[in-house]
Amino acid sequence: MTDPYVEEAGRLDAADSLAAFRDRFVIADPAIVYLDGNSLGRLPRATRDRLRAVADEWGEELIDGWRRWLPVGREAGDLVARIVGAEPGEVVLSDSTGVNLYKLAVAALDARPGRDVIVTDDDNFPTDRYILDGVAAARGLKVRRIGPGLDDGVRPEDVEAALDARVALVCLSHVAYRSGAVADLAAVTAAAHRHGALVLWDLCHSAGAVPVGLSAAGADLAVGCTYKYLNGGPGSPAFLYVRRDLQPRLEQPIWGWFGQSDQFAMGPDYRPVPAIERFLVGTPPVLTGYAALEGARLTAEAGIEAVAAKARSLTGYALRLADAWLAPLGFRAASPRDGRRRGAHLTLRHPSAWPVCQAAKAAGVVPDYRAPERLRLGFPPLYTRHIDVHEGLSRLREVAASGRYRDFPDDPKGLT
The missing domain is CATH 3.90.1150.10 (Aspartate Aminotransferase, domain 1)
Known part of the structure; x- marks a missing residue:
């Protein structure tokens, strides 16, 4: 039969x-x-070929290879931007998802002085919750959690009910890691903005899986990984997104020389780049950066x-x-x-x-x-x-x- x-x-x-x-x-x-x-x-087969080629460049060019390698984080970021509905120059590869979330959460809180509440949900990914709890404990802030059903995901009305003039930051996952439920990114972002709060989105289960539409929603901040649907491989770097008009206004807490305006002047004072690179810290991971680049290229090509x-x-x-x-x-x-x-x-x-x-x-x-x-x-x-x-x-x-x-x-x- x-x-x-x-x-x-x-x-x-x-x-x-x-x-x-x-x-x-x-x-x-x-x-x-x-x-x-x-x-x-x-x-991806292209990743295997690209990594072999970069390894050969390392062997042949030694330190001179940096001229070729340094732009990989921005190049890959612009590809990821196409995938998550952002503009070129708004996304860059950097660090891990957790480190990026910390950097952007602290920057957002500093941009909303006088507000003392962070909103997240009980079913947000554990690392996100732990980082937010740690930031709140260090600064004497309060984390206000909403409690969506494990299978249903966050609803805009739940977020709206948790918002008031004390809320500085809302931090949520766009696609729930456990159930796969998709949050209404545009509606939640709009609700937070009505109350003067910034929103930080975790896109780990979104990027390369579903449309995100960061620019269309006027989203503020986002982080995500490249080793899931973007096929960047184990240990591939994460990415962060900052809306262009916010970039020169936010000050991230980890001042590293890759965020410095005149990096090789080795000057005594830190003057951050007035662009997405201000959220970088240290030396980019070149091999895994190229792996992330090739993986993202496939998704961008597919649409x-x-x-x-x-x-x-x-x-x-x-x-x-x-x-x-x-x-x-x-x-x-x-x-x-x-x-x-x-x-x-x-x-x-x-x-x-x-x-x-x-x-x-x-x-x-x-x-x-x-x-x-x-x-x-x-x-x-x-x-x-x-x-x-x-x-x-x-x-x-x-x-x-x-x-x-x-x-x-x-x-x-x-x-x-």
């Missing part, structure tokens, strides 16, 4: 305008169904609207399979059902999600686990096919129906 879901996958893949991008990635073992690109993207449309198709197809195959086995969707409110990953809840995750890996499927009881399935659009989704969920169904996951301990420790 023909499986109608296989036929549907075939039709969707045949009509996929991004299908050719899959061949531009290294897929060492096609038998593995990789559903964790929302944690670490695959290796974020096409990428997002395929993401909705992949997650919607996965949701239909989950309803038909996995719901009778104790799973339930823990992501928004409206595709416009869902990022490029789908989260399923199961009381034994951790052992199911480990059993799935043993069966050749790679998802990941997030507490409490959540199995995340990531579908990066540039290299994931609908038939991969079918195969992955088919194997998950077999793992659950057979009870083989019970052979794995229910002890979520260590990396997944």
Whole structure:
């Protein structure tokens, strides 16, 4: 008997305008169904070639290579700007997401003197919450948390209710790391501005997955990583965004020589660049910077609207399979059902999600686990096919129906 879901996958893949991008990635073992690109993207073939070329330049040119390498952070930043809906000169590669969040949060707070409240949410990514708590503790400020449902994400009305004249900064994730729920960036930004607050967005699960529209929303600040949907590789640098008119008005707290106006004068005083480079600190990571550049180049070439449309198709197809195959086995969707409110990953809840995750890996499927009881399935659009989704969920169904996951301990420790 023909499986109608296989036929549907075939039709969707045949009509996929991004299908050719899959061949531009290294897929060492096609038998593995990789559903964790929302944690670490695959290796682009162009990245492997570029890194080899840069290594050769290092070997041949030695210190003279810096003339060629120094612009990589700005060059990659301008590509990322296209992806997140910003302008050239508003995004730059720099440091890690957490360090960038710290720099921009402190700069924003200094720009709103007399206000003593930071607004975030209970389900924001842990690092973001910890950094905000640390900044607040050091400065005698208060963190005001809103409590969205774990599966629903932040709503503009929840943010509006938390705002008043004491709020200096709102810091939220655009796409929730756990559920994949997409926040209304434009509406939240507008609400914060009505109350005189600045907004700092975490785009780690947005960049390369969904349209962001920073300029269209008048967004103030944002940070994000490049190793997930942008396929920059492990350890690739993060990026930060500062709206152009804010750049000369904000003072970041880590004064480093790469943010200095006349860097090589080695002068006694710090005079920051009146542009995005003022938010840099130290020497750029050249090798990983080029990896981020090549990864971002693929997404920019594909176009974020096409990428997002395929993401909705992949997650919607996965949701239909989950309803038909996995719901009778104790799973339930823990992501928004409206595709416009869902990022490029789908989260399923199961009381034994951790052992199911480990059993799935043993069966050749790679998802990941997030507490409490959540199995995340990531579908990066540039290299994931609908038939991969079918195969992955088919194997998950077999793992659950057979009870083989019970052979794995229910002890979520260590990396997944």
